[in-house]
Amino acid sequence: MSEPFRTTQRVRYHECDPQGVVFNANYLTYFDVTMTELWRELGGYQAMVEAGVDMVVAEARILYRSPLRFDDEFEAEVEIARLGETSMTAELLLARGGEATAEGELRYVFIESGAGAKAPIPEAIRDGLTRYQTLEA
Amino acid sequence: MSEPFRTTQRVRYHECDPQGVVFNANYLTYFDVTMTELWRELGGYQAMVEAGVDMVVAEARILYRSPLRFDDEFEAEVEIARLGETSMTAELLLARGGEATAEGELRYVFIESGAGAKAPIPEAIRDGLTRYQTLEA
């Protein structure tokens, strides 16, 4: 049975704005850090790039539920909702003490490192991702 | 006849990442700067906050078309796609030399300054926004 990948982060002072809450763009940064940690478990982002495959974000979506504030510790969860030939969609959830603060989606396209041409997801990465794939009904 | 609101921006070095392109979260920052300029024309964001009404982003969506790079100058366009009682949806387009680099949507909820309760969009702001409202078919 599939489980989301989980990691923990903490809000930094400079990520908050004069409203006293995390600035809206920084949730995408938290999503990115979450994906970095998932990638670490799959062998590392840098290793994949050096092996010739890189990835770019093609689409992002964020629903803001409840604002994060300075020094809040939160859990980030990610599941792979769609795993294509050269693209994938990750679903992310940020929660503080069990309460959702933001959720969203990132669609990635895999490309040849340093170039624009699409590239197939490397087999080892694909195998690793299936562990976190959303079960279809 | 309705026209989008337009403003021009330029990519700064620190907004670019090791791929040599603007980091994905920074497009939301460009969206935010665009909205600040629209708000300036409507009387200023700070003036609205001091008059008791603030706004928060409830949802964001971005489609990445073609990467922006260091020092690129680009045009940002915004139209109001939906103007509700206490919320609105803005549609944004970033283009460089006539070519779309990113487009997206921001849904805002208006609240009482310093509080969480929803607040009606101030009349003067609403009147100003209708100038940039997407014409319905």
Place this chain on the structure above:
Amino acid sequence: MSEPFRTTQRVRYHECDPQGVVFNANYLTYFDVTMTELWRELGGYQAMVEAGVDMVVAEARILYRSPLRFDDEFEAEVEIARLGETSMTAELLLARGGEATAEGELRYVFIESGAGAKAPIPEAIRDGLTRYQTLEA
């Protein structure tokens, strides 16, 4: 005998620029995160602000020794070089695997929360800081 306060951090992707290294301004962000962790040990920054005392940076100095890169883990050390009535100077060192990557200094002035007037460093904070004070010869 006095010891520096130590904490560990990791470089995030968006903190790096097209040169492939951490953008120069972000070392000040690492300094800030280091001070947040020191403050946590002294009772928490937010608690001090709510008790009526805040702090602002009056001066900063950074020497860049060797660039940090994406995903580098580094140790941050801080010592208090000067502890005045309403100000203090912190000396910071960032090192990766024992090699200095950056060092610097932050001079802080303590003020009344939400106001500009200088305020004495709270006694409990001062006591805590002496633990990390540089021994004078």
Place this chain on the structure above:
Amino acid sequence: MSEPFRTTQRVRYHECDPQGVVFNANYLTYFDVTMTELWRELGGYQAMVEAGVDMVVAEARILYRSPLRFDDEFEAEVEIARLGETSMTAELLLARGGEATAEGELRYVFIESGAGAKAPIPEAIRDGLTRYQTLEA
């Protein structure tokens, strides 16, 4: 007679923190944007990098005088205080309505693009910089 190089910038919302003022690290970002504009006048940073010479910050110093706030427009001035064989020191001043908000210094080292070895400042750049060099007494 030498004159500083001058440019105008405006504070963005996400550059401000919960104190309602620009976060300390972002003054280095304003310094960087100022240098980009100076470099534009000297032929462009990107052109210099493509011609084989890049530059890195070796040392930075900032004195915070009076906080900048959201939407503040400010003037940035830069003078070249020292012009060596492979390095230079720029002195920067940020002012709002004639009042200094921050001043500082950036020491740059010129290097071969993509490598670490020091490189002489290109002649055309050096000639351009002398226009903004501080007159010695």
